[in-house]
Amino acid sequence: MFGNLDFDVIRRALPYLFYEGMTFTLTLTFLAALGGLIFGTALALMRLSGLKILGRIAGIYVDFMRSLPLVLVIFWFYFLVPYIGQWVTGASRPISVGAFASSLITFIMFEAAYFSEIMRAGIQSISRGQPAAASALGLTYAQTMRYVVLPQAFRNMLPVLITQTIVLFQDTSLVYVLSITDFLGAASKVAQRDGRLVEMYLFAAVVYFTISCIASYGVRRLQARIAIIR
Amino acid sequence: MIEISHVNKWYSPTFQVLTDCTTNVTKGEVVVVCGPSGSGKSTLIKCVNALEPFQSGDILVDGTKVNDPKTNLPKLRSRVGMVFQHFELFPHLKIIDNLCLAQEKVLGRGHDKAQAKGMQLLERVGLKEQAQKFPAQLSGGQQQRVAIARALAMDPIVMLFDEPTSALDPEMVSEVLDVMVDLAREGMTMMVVTHEMGFARKVANRVIFMDRGEIVEDAAKDDFFGKPRSDRAQKFLSKILSH
Amino acid sequence: MNYNWNWGIFFQPNPMGTGTYLDMLLSGLALTLKTAALAWVIALITGSLVGVMRTLPSKGANWFGFAYVEFFRNMPLLVQLFLWFFVLPELLPKGAGTWLKQLPNAPFWTAAIGVGFFMSARVAVQLQAGISSLPRGQKMAATALGLTTAQGYRYVLLPMAFRIILPPLTSEFLNTIKNTAVAITIGLLELTGQARSMQEFSFQVFEAFTAATILYLLVNAVVVTAMRFLERWVAIPGYITGK
Numbered sequence: 001m002f003g004n005l006d007f008d009v010i011r012r013a014l015p016y017l018f019y020e021g022m023t024f025t026l027t028l029t030f031l032a033a034l035g036g037l038i039f040g041t042a043l044a045l046m047r048l049s050g051l052k053i054l055g056r057i058a059g060i061y062v063d064f065m066r067s068l069p070l071v072l073v074i075f076w077f078y079f080l081v082p083y084i085g086q087w088v089t090g091a092s093r094p095i096s097v098g099a100f101a102s103s104l105i106t107f108i109m110f111e112a113a114y115f116s117e118i119m120r121a122g123i124q125s126i127s128r129g130q131p132a133a134a135s136a137l138g139l140t141y142a143q144t145m146r147y148v149v150l151p152q153a154f155r156n157m158l159p160v161l162i163t164q165t166i167v168l169f170q171d172t173s174l175v176y177v178l179s180i181t182d183f184l185g186a187a188s189k190v191a192q193r194d195g196r197l198v199e200m201y202l203f204a205a206v207v208y209f210t211i212s213c214i215a216s217y218g219v220r221r222l223q224a225r226i227a228i229i230r
Numbered sequence: 231m232i233e234i235s236h237v238n239k240w241y242s243p244t245f246q247v248l249t250d251c252t253t254n255v256t257k258g259e260v261v262v263v264c265g266p267s268g269s270g271k272s273t274l275i276k277c278v279n280a281l282e283p284f285q286s287g288d289i290l291v292d293g294t295k296v297n298d299p300k301t302n303l304p305k306l307r308s309r310v311g312m313v314f315q316h317f318e319l320f321p322h323l324k325i326i327d328n329l330c331l332a333q334e335k336v337l338g339r340g341h342d343k344a345q346a347k348g349m350q351l352l353e354r355v356g357l358k359e360q361a362q363k364f365p366a367q368l369s370g371g372q373q374q375r376v377a378i379a380r381a382l383a384m385d386p387i388v389m390l391f392d393e394p395t396s397a398l399d400p401e402m403v404s405e406v407l408d409v410m411v412d413l414a415r416e417g418m419t420m421m422v423v424t425h426e427m428g429f430a431r432k433v434a435n436r437v438i439f440m441d442r443g444e445i446v447e448d449a450a451k452d453d454f455f456g457k458p459r460s461d462r463a464q465k466f467l468s469k470i471l472s473h
Numbered sequence: 474m475n476y477n478w479n480w481g482i483f484f485q486p487n488p489m490g491t492g493t494y495l496d497m498l499l500s501g502l503a504l505t506l507k508t509a510a511l512a513w514v515i516a517l518i519t520g521s522l523v524g525v526m527r528t529l530p531s532k533g534a535n536w537f538g539f540a541y542v543e544f545f546r547n548m549p550l551l552v553q554l555f556l557w558f559f560v561l562p563e564l565l566p567k568g569a570g571t572w573l574k575q576l577p578n579a580p581f582w583t584a585a586i587g588v589g590f591f592m593s594a595r596v597a598v599q600l601q602a603g604i605s606s607l608p609r610g611q612k613m614a615a616t617a618l619g620l621t622t623a624q625g626y627r628y629v630l631l632p633m634a635f636r637i638i639l640p641p642l643t644s645e646f647l648n649t650i651k652n653t654a655v656a657i658t659i660g661l662l663e664l665t666g667q668a669r670s671m672q673e674f675s676f677q678v679f680e681a682f683t684a685a686t687i688l689y690l691l692v693n694a695v696v697v698t699a700m701r702f703l704e705r706w707v708a709i710p711g712y713i714t715g716k
Contacts, residue, residue: 308619
């Protein structure tokens with residue numbers, strides 16, 4: 001059944017696949033995870049701040065994002081970002097921001113909703129005695145969060161955060177709908193050009209699978225270690 | 231009725247939980263098993279109906295070898311009633327349905343017959359009015375009485391109790407013990423893991439004392455309370471009887 | 474923002490001659506729901522089987538369940554759809570491959586099966602967690618009453634486990650609906666796909682996406698409300714779930 005397949009096409013395409021495609025995918029994953037975590041933590045703090053309006057706004061944002069398919073959100077931002085750029089800079093026409101910037105903004109905005117739920121759970125999992133003890137020592141609310149609550153929440157939730165990043169890594173393949181050359185996009189372009197769909201898609205599957213497997217194995221190791229420390 | 235001979239159980243070569251345990255329970259006898267926590271008494275009683283596997287030795291219940299792969303375990307277990315420390319009622323089933331489930335699915339009794347039997351046993355443990363409630367709506371003592379009724383509904387030839395009162399608030403202990411005392415006086419064969427020495431004094435025929443996975447003492451009740459032979463049993467008794 | 478809004482676009486005829494643009498979006502919504510429903514049936518059935526396998530004492534079943542979950546979880550859904558759609562027909566014997574390729578509605582079946590198996594791994598993980606969260610004694614109590622392993626799962630473990638995981642299952646069902654949008658890449662004209670073609674034909678980007686967004690929000694609201702009712706309907710009196 002693999003008789004008429006040509007796996008050499010993969011070898012020839014390797015530099016393109018990895019230098020162009022995988023570099024884009026990994027850079028996007030890393031920056032989106034970082035941005036999503038920062039924005040997501042801010043959203044979580046808003047929801048737990050006790051200020052009704054702030055909490056409401058953050059809650060609506062999170063629920064809204066989580067209700068929509070990522071593909072639709074990608075389309076939204078792809079068309080919306082140029083107009084926002086125009087509005088921010090006061091330019092006379094929509095600004096073209098480029099594929100990378102557009103995808104990065106999309107994924108930060110989208111993933112923040114998911115990261116915020118994780119951080120919220122992490123913050124809530126810390127016993128009430130902790131912030132109480134911090135306040136008793138004279139720390140302000142901001143200091144309590146910064147030095148006592150958030151570090152613990154982050155550490156407790158690290159495995160979940162990494163797991164979400166693995167999901168994000170896989171989700172970045174959806175920029176395919178914008179014909180961007182991420183790893184899958186590169187594989188797909190070679191596949192179409194050389195008429196080698198089977199070889200290229202199988203190879204892409206194996207690469208995604210291997211990277212995700214290694215990462216999730218790392219998460220399990222980490223979880224085991226954290227379980228012992230507690 | 232229950233014959234335990236040379237039972238050994240270990241999790242690893244260095245972690246032995248039961249060491250050469252040998253004893254037996256004859257028909258109509260009430261045997262209390264006691265000992266410090268971690269002594270293996272709960273493990274031993276769970277071996278009797280094969281809830282815990284063991285590596286060597288034999289256990290026979292009513293002549294049937296428990297550790298024989300050919301034994302029909304569901305059938306054997308349906309004749310051995312068991313009451314757990316944490317009751318283990320099925321939370322999604324009404325009290326009466328908790329009593330009916332195994333009667334219908336294991337014994338193949340008809341629904342009406344199972345219901346009638348269930349109600350009769352609920353009345354016996356004084357909980358007829360609670361039949362339509364769910365387990366979480368009952369107190370711990372009530373739940374444990376239901377658990378006893380559930381086991382009795384299978385018409386067991388022997389009853390195993392695994393610390394039936396140790397998860398209960400003190401004021402609820404006696405309502406459960408009363409049911410057990412009645413059961414013993416009616417001639418039920420019972421093997422009971424418990425710290426309730428009052429219960430042992432009242433109805434036990436024999437007392438087994440275990441420590442570190444071994445049966446240290448296996449004596450008639452009066453002998454055990456009168457003059458325990460081993461140091462360990464004396465120490466244990468003085469600890470739990472000193473208050 | 475110099476963008477020409479035209480909300481009346483929805484009531485203008487679409488170029489396909491299938492009614493208005495609104496009709497086009499609604500047919501997309503119907504296809505989204507149809508695909509998601511079939512995918513969810515696949516996910517629930519296979520996911521439950523695999524989830525149960527992961528909790529069985531058999532090493533083989535465990536390993537299979539683990540490998541199954543890892544396989545479907547560690548590849549992007551998009552790549553999985555490509556494998557089902559482009560790769561599978563080529564790897565099959567010639568006759569079967571041709572038959573697959575000529576199947577009418579191939580994108581629909583591929584999407585339902587692809588999303589279904591992708592989601593089944595997540596259902597399996599949820600169910601495994603649900604079963605493991607039950608007290609160990611529940612399984613023992615079922616066994617002690619003589620229920621077989623299959624009966625224990627059927628009457629005791631699964632009824633509780635499914636109740637416990639109802640909230641996460643709700644969000645997995647919502648994920649299933651959302652994930653059908655990925656099938657736009659294999660030419661399925663579901664809701665997002667229809668919004669995209671409406672944008673290409675009419676150039677009214679934001680109207681098209683706003684309408685799709687509102688429809689997704691509506692579907693979400695309906696599902697969440699329905700599941701709340703279901704949760705209340707199957708709730709067990711007195712039993713407080715971990716929420």
